Amino acid sequence: MKHFDRNRIDSEIRPVAEAMAEQIGSTRRDTYEQLRELRFPVDLPPDIYSEQKTVTTDDGAIRVTVYRPQSEQTQAAIFWMHGGGHIMGTEEDSLAPLLASELNLAVCSVNYRLAPEYTYKESMEDCYAALAWLFKNAAAMNIDKDRIAIAGASAGGGKCAGLALMNRDRDNHPLRLQALLCPMLDNLHDTDSGNTEGHLMWDREASNIAWEMYLGGIPGPDASPYAAPARAGDLSDLPPVHICIGSEDLFRDECIDYAKRLYLSNTPCELAIFPGVTHGGDIFAPEAKVSKRYRNSYLQSLRDALE
Secondary structure, eight states, rough: EEEEEEEGSOOTTTHHHHHHHHHHHOOOOOTTTHHHHHHOOOOOOEEEEEEEEEETTEEEEEEEEEEEEEEEEEEEEEEEOOOOOOSOOOSSTTTTHHHHHHTEEEEEEOOOOOOTTHHHHHHHHHHHHHHHHHHHTTTTTEEEEEEEEEEEEHHHHHHHHHHHHHHHTTTOOSOOOEEEOOOOOOOOSSSSSTTOOOOSSOOHHHHHHHHHHTTSOOOOTOTTTOOGGGGGOOOOOOEEEEEEEEEESSSSSHHHHHHHHHHHTTEEEEEEEEEEETTTTTHHHHHHHHHHHHHHHHHHHHHHHHO
């Protein structure tokens, strides 16, 4: 098995990524609860306000935080799923208000249940219930239900792809786009990048542990495609897809494979690969030139889809 070469990381991202990796450490069975306690500040842009909503289901209550600009006009919306390896994070995620401000629309961020306390079944049902709630209440929230996209980063990107499959197979709410940012798609990691050890920020061992917690057992080829979209046999009749990934990300090759399969299934797909970017490198080093290009790619894709 190959070992990750840090010299391939972009020169503006590498010192930040190495410092973050040193500070946070690797996600392991005995550390994930401590990492849950870490809180990175979510600074609301001056033009954005937030409000919390509650989605009531037969299985409990789901919290959704809505970030949006003040406006009396009907707005487009993004349904957002945060990252955190399926085992960490909350809906109070720094990218959600950024999207609301940059794109001048509403972002509904869902606080889905986490592994290992819950498996993908509960987590994905939370996401679907909240999406259905958004469509049902769009008019009352001054949201244009004909201009809704779904998006997520890392584990949230994987959930986004899984939610698109689940939505297609159920009520098929009309979605303009699925924006997958460095998505966690493949529970097997049976690719060149996936079989490389020592990635910064999110490595193979951490990912395998997270997948086992999320799936409720050892990851295998029979995993539900709603949990691991790479396992899906049919990728047709889905909303258009934008995938962006760094060349130094564990998930790089599974994203390339997924994009190819989407294309062969006649699902429109745009794939953007950014040299030297690690997992989360664009977030932790936002002023790096390549991070700006990374961010602009998904912002423009969402902007075009929701205009």
